[in-house]
Amino acid sequence: MSFFKKLFNTPKPEEPKASNLEFENLPIEQIFVKKFVENQGKFLYCTSLTEVTTNIASIIKENSWGEIICNDYDLQKLIKSVDVKTSEKINNKNPLFVSCEHLIAENGSILFSSNQLKEFKISELSENFIVYATTSQLVKSKGESLTGIKTRYQGNIPSNISAIKNFNPSSKNEDFMSYGNTNSKNLYLLLFEDL
Template sequence: MSSLFRKFFGTSGDEADNDKKNDVKSPYAPDTSLPIDEQFTMHFKNNGGKFIYCENLNEVSENFENILAENDWFEKEVICFDSKLFKLLEENRLSPDGNNDKATFFLTSCENLVADEGSILFSSNQLKHFKPNELPTNMIVFATTSQITGTKGDGLRRIKNAHEKNYPTNITTIKYFEEVKEQDFLHYGSCHKNLYLLLLEDL
């Protein structure tokens, strides 16, 4: 297993000492001393995201089924545009062609995971022409550890390099994964999602 979960399963004495030395930093400054996988995990969870680490594809299938069971989504309408994910639905007798207005959840891949803000970067490759607020509030996102980037700028450069001849449109990030009780300027105009992330280790 990578360093992904160290922060959540305890630290050694040396790590604790290092943490104390870093206490003098501003609480508002991003902690760039952490590996980007730990940065992403910490910020994503702080944003309200539900994070599920998977070591292999069998665990992806098992955890997807667990999400369906937890929410009673087995016989609900689903939207999924990514044919690579259809197998997850077929295994659970679900169709990807749900009605957009009636679908209970949206199953999708993503472009990148942004470590310094715990957000997920999407494009028309995943969302088609839809805006986030036009898709179901409940989302299940499949991604891999190799898709984690340090910043949004890094993610945009990856998209440009990967799609030089067919650059996608509708590039957007989703950052807030729980409803804000009191609206503030940081959340103004944003769209929150009840989001599960199935993160497959591929490094």
């Protein structure tokens, strides 16, 4: 029998990769955070809206930002008590305080649409982002996030759907498939526990 196996060079069944096994039994939140931090994102977990506001104030102070952009009415309520000038007009000079569509665990990326970015491409926006998201926005994969958008916005799917995966604008990506991708951002994620 082994003679035929050698003769026909039957490949051995592929062993599962250790890295996949490592993540297989982890909760989706831990998978996302691990991948997000590996991509050099800055992660702040918040259990109350007071914590969210305090963390925003600390981020602004740490970076000496005098003005931020926020065009979301609900998010403007969060930063009302923070000592910073806000503008609703999106530009590429001031940091952007924004929500997102989904947090994708499989690669630690953050998915946005025209609901957050309007008609702007990510590459046209500021290098600095503060993103507010909730734990209910976590999904396993890109496919699941796109299905979620399709379900949520039935018949009125937003345009300009794109993601940020690299959170260090000065890093050099040697991956040929990412050549020319300028979606790298200095990004702070405020993840609010809502489940």
